[in-house]
Amino acid sequence: MDKLKKEKIFFAIFRILAFTSLLIVLTLIFYILSKGLKVISLNFIIDYPRNSFTEGGIFPAIVGSLYLVGLAIIFAVPVGVLGGIYLSEYTKENTLTEAIRLAIDTLSGIPSIIFGLFGLAVFCKILNLKVSLIAGSLTLSILILPTIFSATIESLKLVPKDFRDASYALGATKWQTTWEIVVKTALPNIITGVLLSIGRAIGETAPILFTGATFYTRGLPENIFEPVMALPYTIYGLLAEGTFPQKQVPIAFGASIVLIVLVFIITLPGIIIRDKFRSKKKW
Amino acid sequence: MKKNFGEYLLPIFGYIAIIILAGIVITIAVQGLPLLSKYSLKELLLGKEWRPTSVPPLFGFLPSIVSTFYISIFSMLIALPLSLGTAIYLSKIASPKVRSILKPVIELLANIPSVIYGMFALLFLGPILKKLFNLPVGLNGLNASIVLAIMSIPTITTLSEDAISMVPKEPELASYALGASNLETIFGITIPSASAGIFASITAGFGRAIGETMAVLLAAGNSIRIPHSILEPMRPITATIALEMAETAVGSDHYRALFLLALVLLIFVLSFNLLSRHLRKLYRKKLYG
Numbered sequence: 001m002d003k004l005k006k007e008k009i010f011f012a013i014f015r016i017l018a019f020t021s022l023l024i025v026l027t028l029i030f031y032i033l034s035k036g037l038k039v040i041s042l043n044f045i046i047d048y049p050r051n052s053f054t055e056g057g058i059f060p061a062i063v064g065s066l067y068l069v070g071l072a073i074i075f076a077v078p079v080g081v082l083g084g085i086y087l088s089e090y091t092k093e094n095t096l097t098e099a100i101r102l103a104i105d106t107l108s109g110i111p112s113i114i115f116g117l118f119g120l121a122v123f124c125k126i127l128n129l130k131v132s133l134i135a136g137s138l139t140l141s142i143l144i145l146p147t148i149f150s151a152t153i154e155s156l157k158l159v160p161k162d163f164r165d166a167s168y169a170l171g172a173t174k175w176q177t178t179w180e181i182v183v184k185t186a187l188p189n190i191i192t193g194v195l196l197s198i199g200r201a202i203g204e205t206a207p208i209l210f211t212g213a214t215f216y217t218r219g220l221p222e223n224i225f226e227p228v229m230a231l232p233y234t235i236y237g238l239l240a241e242g243t244f245p246q247k248q249v250p251i252a253f254g255a256s257i258v259l260i261v262l263v264f265i266i267t268l269p270g271i272i273i274r275d276k277f278r279s280k281k282k283w
Numbered sequence: 284m285k286k287n288f289g290e291y292l293l294p295i296f297g298y299i300a301i302i303i304l305a306g307i308v309i310t311i312a313v314q315g316l317p318l319l320s321k322y323s324l325k326e327l328l329l330g331k332e333w334r335p336t337s338v339p340p341l342f343g344f345l346p347s348i349v350s351t352f353y354i355s356i357f358s359m360l361i362a363l364p365l366s367l368g369t370a371i372y373l374s375k376i377a378s379p380k381v382r383s384i385l386k387p388v389i390e391l392l393a394n395i396p397s398v399i400y401g402m403f404a405l406l407f408l409g410p411i412l413k414k415l416f417n418l419p420v421g422l423n424g425l426n427a428s429i430v431l432a433i434m435s436i437p438t439i440t441t442l443s444e445d446a447i448s449m450v451p452k453e454p455e456l457a458s459y460a461l462g463a464s465n466l467e468t469i470f471g472i473t474i475p476s477a478s479a480g481i482f483a484s485i486t487a488g489f490g491r492a493i494g495e496t497m498a499v500l501l502a503a504g505n506s507i508r509i510p511h512s513i514l515e516p517m518r519p520i521t522a523t524i525a526l527e528m529a530e531t532a533v534g535s536d537h538y539r540a541l542f543l544l545a546l547v548l549l550i551f552v553l554s555f556n557l558l559s560r561h562l563r564k565l566y567r568k569k570l571y572g
Contacts, residue, residue, distance in 0.1 A: 011466070018372035090293055105560060203394075
């Protein structure tokens with residue numbers, strides 16, 4: 001009986017800890033929603049900022065963020081997917097592939113501000129791209145590359161060996177088997193990995209802090225060599241550098257809601273695709 | 284089998300991860316290390332004054348390094364009970380239904396951009412801490428630690444839960460067969476077996492906390508002195524870099540000092556990641572031989 005009592009007390013503690021974590025999530029969400037929802041309107045989304053960012057909307061920041069991640073995936077997806085295919089389909093386990101794996105692991109743990117410094121030194125200064133959309137998106141592409149790389153490897157590993165053997169038995173070459181059978185089968189999972197990495201990239205501030213983002217522009221960038229506004233940087237700027245907090249903090253809250261919604265619009269399909277794929281597969 | 288053109292190109296993409304990693308480490312080092320011709324390593328690492336604009340400028344890293352560790356260690360102290368409690372609850376106590384709701388909600392935290400955590404710290408936690416501890420401002424080490432703790436809950440919870448559910452069933456069943464209660468089995472068998480995995484999740488969380496930028500930038504109060512209490516405003520390494528990088532001229536001592544500071548950060552983070560990786564390996568070996 002004593003034993004049971006003790007167990008009850010401890011289990012209650014674990015339950016309290018777990019629900020404290022839940023409470024924290026809910027507090028955060030409700031706090032942002034309660035402050036930001038009243039700012040959101042159609043105009044807030046499609047209008048340009050006006051009166052030194054005390055009125056108007058955040059349209060250029062939304063578009064800028066989409067430009068940044070859009071370009072970043074154009075750079076990162078081919079490289080990451082092809083690299084993943086090579087590592088998973090064309091190599092045997094050896095010291096070199098182990099080194100590549102270690103490099104991917106290590107890269108995904110490097111703080112995003114270090115990527116920002118790398119982008120500043122290499123893209124902005126050495127390649128002389130200055131603070132620009134292209135420099136910012138190249139920096140982001142390097143940040144998401146390891147995620148896409150390892151998502152590709154994981155997805156390809158899930159394709160059963162029988163599929164490959166059956167394809168070879170029908171006389172297909174390695175190249176045909178890889179593209180027509182293995183990659184096609186793994187595609188939903190690869191897409192999920194890509195979407196999750198974009199969802200992360202769009203919320204990153206530190207990598208674009210000195211490579212691509214600017215607090216305020218009059219219009220949208222006309223070419224890729226101009227700096228862009230970006231949602232996370234806009235939020236930071238309004239909070240840290242804003243000169244009229246009473247008017248600018250609400251805009252920051254509104255922008256936060258838009259950013260969170262964007263993150264979920266991007267990541268949710270990824271999760272749905274993965275779950276559908278899991279329930280559909282018959283092997 | 285005959286190779287086609289594409290297959291000759293593939294290896295280039297395979298090695299890109301190594302090239303980028305090497306590129307990052309070399310770039311940061313090359314930009315930062317020339318400062319050592321003017322300042323000794325000792326005077327940088329152990330220097331207590333960071334005054335980049337004084338004549339001659341002083342680049343003591345100690346205030347930033349101490350702030351970083353102060354905040355990260357405190358954040359782990361807050362995050363650990365919450366994350367481990369949640370992980371044990373999710374894997375051993377919660378009903379499947381509660382689990383299927385609670386788990387995605389906690390993982391939701393991982394998808395929220397860090398600048399939004401920073402805003403939460405600045406505008407929500409700040410005023411609360413200010414009142415609670417009767418401080419002039421609510422932005423300080425404790426605020427940054429709390430927000431970092433919140434951010435690391437999903438990482439530590441998910442990794443610890445994985446470690447706990449990897450423990451084989453047999454020893455647990457044996458423990459029940461010997462008359463042990465649920466609780467005795469959790470503390471006597473499950474957690475000790477999963478300890479290396481749990482420790483790996485903590486080092487992973489710590490590595491993240493050290494490198495986090497936007498949240499601490501908004502939460503920590505940005506005062507570059509060596510802190511003596513968690514309630515003082517601080518400025519960790521990442522915040523120093525983020526605040527000052529934009530205003531420096533390329534190749535200036537200040538620019539190099541910030542890159543060298545980044546190199547120090549990189550070394551800390553890489554060591555923690557390697558440690559975490561090593562522990563995970565050790566854990567697998569222990570479980571599966």
